[in-house]
Amino acid sequence: MIPGSVSKLSEATVASAATITAKADVVYVTGSTQVNNIVPGLGTANAQFLTLIATDGAVVLGATGNILVGVSATQNRALFLVFSKKLQKWVIGL
Numbered sequence: 498m499i500p501g502s503v504s505k506l507s508e509a510t511v512a513s514a515a516t517i518t519a520k521a522d523v524v525y526v527t528g529s530t531q532v533n534n535i536v537p538g539l540g541t542a543n544a545q546f547l548t549l550i551a552t553d554g555a556v557v558l559g560a561t562g563n564i565l566v567g568v569s570a571t572q573n574r575a576l577f578l579v580f581s582k583k584l585q586k587w588v589i590g591l
Contacts, residue, residue: 506548513556523548526556526570534562535587537580547578547587563587 509521513528518536526532526549535558539545549558551570558576560567565586570576577590 510552516562519547522546523550523575525550525552527553529554529556531557531559533559533564535564535578535580537587539580541580541585542582543580544582545580547580549576549578550574551576558587558589565589 506522508523508525510525510527511517513526513530513532515530515532516534516536517526517532519538521538524547535547537545549570551572554572556570558564558568558570563586565584565588568576568589578587579590580587
């Protein structure tokens with residue numbers, strides 16, 4: 498974001514699966530299948546932000562893939578993630 502300007506975020510909806518692709522800034526996740534990998538929309542050569550919102554109940558983000566620490570994404574609450582180019586993993590924000 499640039500101070501003093503309006504930032505526009507893209508939004509998309511994906512079904513929960515073992516691997517999902519983040520092709521937007523805000524991703525609404527439907528279903529209840531555990532997500533272990535999130536393919537970064539900008540590729541793995543760039544650090545990037547992502548906001549996930551579970552829409553059908555809690556969705557578990559597992560730590561067996563490219564998510565550094567697993568967590569349960571609460572329904573209708575924004576979960577902020579940062580893809581670390583150095584770690585090649587998604588880091589969950591508070």
